[in-house]
Amino acid sequence: MGIVMGPNQYGKSECRIVTVDRGSSRHSIKDLNVSTSLRGDFDDTHHTGDNAKVLPTDTQKNTVYGLAKEQPVGEIEDFAMRLGRHFVDTQQPVTGARVLIDEYAWERIPVGGAGHDHSFARSSDEKRTTAVTIEGSETHVVSGLKDLVVLKSTGSEFWGYPKDRFTTLAETDDRILATAVTARWRYLSTDVDWAKSFEAIREIMLETFATTHSYALQQSLYEMGKAVLEKRPEVAEVRMSLPNKHHFLVDLERFGMENENEVFFAADRPYGLIEGTVTRDDVDPAPTAWYSLPEF
Numbered sequence: 001m002g003i004v005m006g007p008n009q010y011g012k013s014e015c016r017i018v019t020v021d022r023g024s025s026r027h028s029i030k031d032l033n034v035s036t037s038l039r040g041d042f043d044d045t046h047h048t049g050d051n052a053k054v055l056p057t058d059t060q061k062n063t064v065y066g067l068a069k070e071q072p073v074g075e076i077e078d079f080a081m082r083l084g085r086h087f088v089d090t091q092q093p094v095t096g097a098r099v100l101i102d103e104y105a106w107e108r109i110p111v112g113g114a115g116h117d118h119s120f121a122r123s124s125d126e127k128r129t130t131a132v133t134i135e136g137s138e139t140h141v142v143s144g145l146k147d148l149v150v151l152k153s154t155g156s157e158f159w160g161y162p163k164d165r166f167t168t169l170a171e172t173d174d175r176i177l178a179t180a181v182t183a184r185w186r187y188l189s190t191d192v193d194w195a196k197s198f199e200a201i202r203e204i205m206l207e208t209f210a211t212t213h214s215y216a217l218q219q220s221l222y223e224m225g226k227a228v229l230e231k232r233p234e235v236a237e238v239r240m241s242l243p244n245k246h247h248f249l250v251d252l253e254r255f256g257m258e259n260e261n262e263v264f265f266a267a268d269r270p271y272g273l274i275e276g277t278v279t280r281d282d283v284d285p286a287p288t289a290w291y292s293l294p295e296f
């Protein structure tokens with residue numbers, strides 16, 4: 001029986017970087033959270049602490065800043081690919097890289113009806129995301145969004161589920177449906193107009209959430225993924241994680257009042273968590289390593 005070092009990667013997580021484009025007096029900003037991980041021949045450091053092949057995570061962090069200066073950051077997918085390619089092409093032991101970027105949304109502060117040149121307000125908690133995995137000469141892109149909070153005040157039902165001795169939930173044909181969408185979609189290639197694709201996919205998801213008469217959040221998840229795959233040929237699969245942000249009808253009878261689906265208690269926990277992948281049946285499944293750590 002022997003013991004071997006299994007799949008591994010290392011890097012700098014959550015480099016917070018803000019860039020200002022000063023090309024004109026009308027500035028634009030990018031606000032990113034960048035994480036890098038390198039994969040390759042790192043047996044020595046794990047076995048003996050010999051770091052001859054270990055590009056420090058500190059240098060990885062500095063590379064994020066340096067490459068952001070050398071060329072405008074642009075779309076997060078392009079920046080992530082530049083970073084990953086840089087590590088794989090310049091460090092011989094590095095055979096693969098994974099770069100994760102979350103982008104925070106800012107909008108111009110309206111002043112006298114027009115967006116200000118250099119003052120911004122954070123738009124919401126929503127983040128645009130990408131995860132770029134480089135393996136040798138191959139590049140894989142999984143982009144997405146996080147924390148897109150949505151709510152339907154009607155058009156949602158939940159009934160017909162099994163009942164047992166622990167069931168207390170009342171069936172309903174009219175409830176609030178609310179969630180914070182985290183979605184990731186895998187692109188079939190890197191030949192994509194990233195910004196246009198992102199905007200289109202986000203719009204499709206929102207529209208489908210709004211227009212689906214839902215009998216379960218699971219059904220909404222599937223419909224949202226299906227609509228993206230039907231309309232966006234560049235996407236191979238969509239993964240979603242949807243917390244069911246429960247809204248419970250408050251019992252107003254205690255006060256001698258009727259509650260006609262108007263007053264709710266918004267619970268924050270526990271919450272149902274509905275997750276799933278919607279995929280084309282004619283593409284190979286993605287290795288889990290494109291989504292998370294290798295085999296973690």
Ligand SMILES: O=c1[nH]c(=O)c2[nH]c(=O)[nH]c2[nH]1
Pocket residue numbers: 158169215216217218244272
């Ligand atoms: O859309 C829902 N799916 C469930 O699986 C579930 N379970 C639950 O208690 N409420 C809901 N709602």
